[in-house]
Amino acid sequence: MPDTLFSLYSTLQTVVLERQDDTRFILLTESTPWFCDLLPKACVARETLVLQGISPFLDNFFFDANEVWSDQNAEPLCSGPWVEVNSEGMEIALQADAINQAGKCLLLIQKLGQSYEHQVNILQAARQNLLTREHLEAEIHKRTEQIRLREEEIAMRLLAASGVRDEETGAHVRRIGMYSAAIADSLGWDQLNIDEIRVAAPMHDIGKIGIPDNILLKPAKLTSEEYSIMQGHAEIGANMLDGSDIPLLIMARDIAYCHHERWDGRGYPRGLAGSDIPESARIVAIADVYDALVHQRIYKPAFPEAHAIELMTNQSGSYFDPDIFSVFIELLPEIRRIREEIRENAYSGTPDDHYPYVL
Amino acid sequence: MIQKKICMVGTFAVGKTSLVRRYVSSLFSEKYLTTVGVKIDKKTLTVDNEEVMLMLWDLAGEDEFCEIRPSYVRGSSGYLLVCDGTRKMSFEDAICLHGKISGILGDIPFVMAINKHDLKDDWALSDSDVQKLKAQGWQVVLTSAKTGEGVEQAFKLLAEQIMKQNNTPQREYS
Numbered sequence: 001m002p003d004t005l006f007s008l009y010s011t012l013q014t015v016v017l018e019r020q021d022d023t024r025f026i027l028l029t030e031s032t033p034w035f036c037d038l039l040p041k042a043c044v045a046r047e048t049l050v051l052q053g054i055s056p057f058l059d060n061f062f063f064d065a066n067e068v069w070s071d072q073n074a075e076p077l078c079s080g081p082w083v084e085v086n087s088e089g090m091e092i093a094l095q096a097d098a099i100n101q102a103g104k105c106l107l108l109i110q111k112l113g114q115s116y117e118h119q120v121n122i123l124q125a126a127r128q129n130l131l132t133r134e135h136l137e138a139e140i141h142k143r144t145e146q147i148r149l150r151e152e153e154i155a156m157r158l159l160a161a162s163g164v165r166d167e168e169t170g171a172h173v174r175r176i177g178m179y180s181a182a183i184a185d186s187l188g189w190d191q192l193n194i195d196e197i198r199v200a201a202p203m204h205d206i207g208k209i210g211i212p213d214n215i216l217l218k219p220a221k222l223t224s225e226e227y228s229i230m231q232g233h234a235e236i237g238a239n240m241l242d243g244s245d246i247p248l249l250i251m252a253r254d255i256a257y258c259h260h261e262r263w264d265g266r267g268y269p270r271g272l273a274g275s276d277i278p279e280s281a282r283i284v285a286i287a288d289v290y291d292a293l294v295h296q297r298i299y300k301p302a303f304p305e306a307h308a309i310e311l312m313t314n315q316s317g318s319y320f321d322p323d324i325f326s327v328f329i330e331l332l333p334e335i336r337r338i339r340e341e342i343r344e345n346a347y348s349g350t351p352d353d354h355y356p357y358v359l
Numbered sequence: 360m361i362q363k364k365i366c367m368v369g370t371f372a373v374g375k376t377s378l379v380r381r382y383v384s385s386l387f388s389e390k391y392l393t394t395v396g397v398k399i400d401k402k403t404l405t406v407d408n409e410e411v412m413l414m415l416w417d418l419a420g421e422d423e424f425c426e427i428r429p430s431y432v433r434g435s436s437g438y439l440l441v442c443d444g445t446r447k448m449s450f451e452d453a454i455c456l457h458g459k460i461s462g463i464l465g466d467i468p469f470v471m472a473i474n475k476h477d478l479k480d481d482w483a484l485s486d487s488d489v490q491k492l493k494a495q496g497w498q499v500v501l502t503s504a505k506t507g508e509g510v511e512q513a514f515k516l517l518a519e520q521i522m523k524q525n526n527t528p529q530r531e532y533s
Contacts, residue, residue, distance in 0.1 A: 056364070057397055060430065060433060060434065080396050080428065082398065083396060083398040093395070120392075120393060120395050123393050123395055126424055127371045127372060127424075134446060134448055
């Protein structure tokens with residue numbers, strides 16, 4: 001090798017070796033202290049060296065390098081950087097290349113030095129940015145969760161205030177929330193909206209706070225006039241929740257207003273039909289009726305689930321959105337699990353606002 | 360002496376290098392220094408009265424800038440899957456990486472190290488996150504490279520699994 005090339009490789013902190021066979025290489029360039037550190041003993045130019053076993057990383061690289069050297073047309077192969085520790089305990093970054101040149105199988109080993117440090121600095125900065133971004137996203141998520149929990153607490157307190165008169169069990173409203181969230185999840189809603197319907201759905205009957213006690217708590221079947229007053233709870237609830245720009249309360253308002261609308265347009269209070277009824281309200285309508293049917297009410301015992309499902313199936317497409325009802329049916333194992341998880345004591349609630357419609 | 364190659368696998372900044380440093384040298388530094396490429400350390404331990412030298416391949420963490428090369432994990436007898444318990448995303452990344460590594464290496468022993476357990480106030484994983492993995496038969500160890508908690512245990516557990524499943528031929532370095 002000409003002297004100029006010798007000194008060039010030396011300047012580039014690179015040693016070049018020519019492969020002789022599977023284990024032996026001839027050093028074509030001058031040796032360097034860092035290269036000698038890899039070897040069991042010092043070496044000089046033109047010396048034949050055995051490189052196998054000096055570095056686990058190189059041994060691993062030779063698996064791929066041998067494929068390059070066995071095919072003269074193969075593209076050069078770069079090992080990527082690796083770090084060795086020299087005899088003084090200092091870390092040195094190296095990189096190997098397997099090349100075919102003029103019929104010779106060459107191995108270049110380069111000490112990366114500043115270029116490695118530069119690479120580390122760039123990657124370090126990029127990863128610090130990623131960590132900062134990740135941290136900020138986590139913080140936003142945490143704060144959003146805190147806000148959501150506050151909204152949830154406010155909603156639950158509001159609900160508790162109305163529940164004092166309603167006496168519907170807490171278990172019932174919690175189940176409605178959980179059923180609705182499960183259905184929304186199956187419908188592909190995003191997590192934020194799933195969390196919101198879980199909290200908003202229990203407020204569906206919040207308007208009952210505005211219904212006179214003699215009707216709300218009447219231990220007998222309602223007259224048609226009383227039933228008409230009872231129906232007013234949907235509008236009362238909507239008015240209570242109206243005018244907010246909090247997404248949770250907007251959804252709660254939709255649900256309170258529309259959970260007695262029917263798919264066929266024969267519901268109340270506005271007679272909305274089909275997709276004009278907010279999806280949240282269509283979900284809650286199914287959840288609410290199911291829970292009312294399978295639990296004891298003042299005028300009826302708890303129905304066996306099969307009977308309840310039979311009744312509801314007959315109303316799919318008239319009372320209920322048929323697509324959402326299909327999803328609900330598929331979810332029955334999960335719905336049963338929720339029922340089992342949130343059990344209630346003997347029911348002592350109000351006259352049922354669904355009963356005349358469903359049956 | 361039996362030698363086994365073990366890879367440290369996980370996304371960036373989860374503490375792979377720190378775990379190796381704690382295990383091999385009993386040292387720890389708070390400063391985050393990213394790993395570029397590969398660094399190999401060795402540590403000898405005894406498993407069932409047999410001396411085993413672990414060749415610990417500390418691989419650069421995988422992220423959008425850097426991908427683990429299949430050639431780096433070739434010949435591994437097992438791997439330590441590392442995530443940072445204060446970063447949920449690193450936990451999900453570790454699960455993805457497990458799929459990737461097992462796709463390359465097949466079903467070989469691994470242990471999941473959920474690192475930085477000293478930062479309990481910032482912990483982002485729930486018990487159920489961990490229980491789900493354990494229910495799938497994963498060996499999960501809570502570690503802290505800072506305090507040393509669980510570090511020896513994680514590597515020992517992995518070595519024991521490897522020795523139990525000692526049916527993969529390995530290159531030996533003498």
